[in-house]
Amino acid sequence: MQLHKKKRIEIIIERPILQRTTDALDRSGVHGYTILQAQGGSGRDGAWQRDGLVSSAGDMVAIICILDAANFDIALEAIYAVVERQIGIVSVSDVEVIRSDHF
Amino acid sequence: MDVIINILAANLLSPIVLFFVLGLAAALARSDLNIPEPFAKALSLYLMLAIGFKGGAEVARAGLDSTLLLLILAGIALSFVLPAIAFSILRVASPLPRVDAAAVAAHYGSISIVTFIAASEFLRSQAITFDGYLVAVAAAMEAPAILTGIWLAHRGRTNEDANDRRDRRMPSMREILLNGSIVMLVGAFAIGWITGEDGLATMAPFVVDPFKGVLALFLLDMGLIAGRGLRSSLRLMGLRTILFGIYMPLISATIALGVVMLLGLSTGSGALLITLAASASYIAVPAAMRIALPEAKPAIYATMSLGITFPFNLAIGIPLYAAMAAAVT
Numbered sequence: 001m002q003l004h005k006k007k008r009i010e011i012i013i014e015r016p017i018l019q020r021t022t023d024a025l026d027r028s029g030v031h032g033y034t035i036l037q038a039q040g041g042s043g044r045d046g047a048w049q050r051d052g053l054v055s056s057a058g059d060m061v062a063i064i065c066i067l068d069a070a071n072f073d074i075a076l077e078a079i080y081a082v083v084e085r086q087i088g089i090v091s092v093s094d095v096e097v098i099r100s101d102h103f
Numbered sequence: 104m105d106v107i108i109n110i111l112a113a114n115l116l117s118p119i120v121l122f123f124v125l126g127l128a129a130a131l132a133r134s135d136l137n138i139p140e141p142f143a144k145a146l147s148l149y150l151m152l153a154i155g156f157k158g159g160a161e162v163a164r165a166g167l168d169s170t171l172l173l174l175i176l177a178g179i180a181l182s183f184v185l186p187a188i189a190f191s192i193l194r195v196a197s198p199l200p201r202v203d204a205a206a207v208a209a210h211y212g213s214i215s216i217v218t219f220i221a222a223s224e225f226l227r228s229q230a231i232t233f234d235g236y237l238v239a240v241a242a243a244m245e246a247p248a249i250l251t252g253i254w255l256a257h258r259g260r261t262n263e264d265a266n267d268r269r270d271r272r273m274p275s276m277r278e279i280l281l282n283g284s285i286v287m288l289v290g291a292f293a294i295g296w297i298t299g300e301d302g303l304a305t306m307a308p309f310v311v312d313p314f315k316g317v318l319a320l321f322l323l324d325m326g327l328i329a330g331r332g333l334r335s336s337l338r339l340m341g342l343r344t345i346l347f348g349i350y351m352p353l354i355s356a357t358i359a360l361g362v363v364m365l366l367g368l369s370t371g372s373g374a375l376l377i378t379l380a381a382s383a384s385y386i387a388v389p390a391a392m393r394i395a396l397p398e399a400k401p402a403i404y405a406t407m408s409l410g411i412t413f414p415f416n417l418a419i420g421i422p423l424y425a426a427m428a429a430a431v432t
Contacts, residue, residue, distance in 0.1 A: 014393050015390075016390045016391075016393040016394050017393065017394065017397075020394070045336075045339075045400065045401070045402045046335035046336060046402060047335060049137070049331075050140045051137035051138060051139055051140050051143075052137055052138045052139075052140060052143050052324045052327050052328050052331075053140050053143065053144075053328070054143050054144055054146075054147045054324070054328075054385075054386055055385060055386045055387075055389045055390055056390045056393075057389030057390045057392065057393050057401055057405065058389070058401060058405065059140075085397040085398060086393070086397045087393075087397070087401075
């Protein structure tokens with residue numbers, strides 16, 4: 001089976017910024033992404049957990065986006081503009097996919 | 104003095120306060136007791152629906168007068184002004200940097216609907232009546248403090264820095280005014296007002312009978328969150344910042360007392376207005392601050408609002424504010 005090289009961007013971001021982040025991805029021409037709910041974690045400001053939260057502040061989500069290398073720089077700049085001052089992590093990896101035309 | 108002590112004791116021994124203490128103690132003792140997040144959010148929605156609906160139904164029964172408009176305007180003014188006062192105090196009396204002080208100040212200019220609900224239940228337990236439209240005042244007071252907090256943080260920055268950031272960092276008016284808690288409060292209030300006593304009779308098995316039990320469960324969750332926050336974040340704050348979380352509500356209460364006297368409010372309505380002024384947000388404002396002031400440390404403002412001011416208001420503030428209102432009305 002033929003595999004195709006793509007870029008994977010994983011963004012772990014605060015929930016209040018989720019809409020702005022996905023809007024930035026949409027504007028940058030990304031074809032799709034998946035949003036996952038984080039259950040808890042730990043960082044420089046201490047540990048947190050999702051249980052009991054009544055405000056979206058303090059809640060974290062993960063956005064996974066796979067895209068073609070041709071759109072990578074534009075998408076990454078769009079993401080960075082939104083998340084640079086927020087609590088979160090942006091990681092990039094090289095992946096291979098089965099259906100190239102989906103990305 | 105005996106009367107005051109008895110009232111304080113009655114409040115401290117009420118189920119809702121005791122469930123808050125249970126949650127706080129469980130979290131501090133590192134119990135694995137927790138309320139699942141979707142359930143906690145459902146409890147929050149229920150409480151806002153119920154308090155909004157009952158407030159609207161009460162207004163339908165009692166009718167409106169010009170006091171409501173004056174009260175809303177006064178509430179909005181308080182919500183704009185109190186953050187500026189809080190900010191000035193924090194810049195002098197605490198080691199917080201500008202952006203953290205602005206974020207904290209925004210919380211103390213906004214309101215805590217759960218503190219309002221707890222105060223309403225306390226007044227009912229003391230057979231003190233109040234106007235139902237205070238719910239609308241609560242909704243009006245939620246948002247203006249956010250704008251003041253943002254302005255305070257950005258004021259004094261260079262023009263270039265401000266222009267680079269302002270448009271991208273400001274929460275939109277949609278994000279502020281259509282915040283879920285405001286929509287639920289105002290919407291439920293409007294529906295209660297429209298449907299009146301018939302609507303309340305229909306909804307009573309849902310919004311009246313289970314209310315206290317749901318409130319107790321929600322306060323248990325608040326105690327758990329407050330305890331976790333205190334455990335993990337107290338060391339970040341310092342004594343002067345912690346003390347602010349206790350004396351700022353008293354300052355706000357005193358300012359609101361002046362408004363109570365000016366408007367000639369009843370004891371119950373006055374107590375609720377003072378409570379609103381003396382409370383600090385932990386639902387709407389924290390989320391807005393994550394957008395508008397991302398450099399501000401959420402561990403500080405969230406812990407101050409929920410871990411220090413909320414327990415203070417719940418245990419001591421609410422009966423105190425009722426006594427203050429009674430003294431001038």
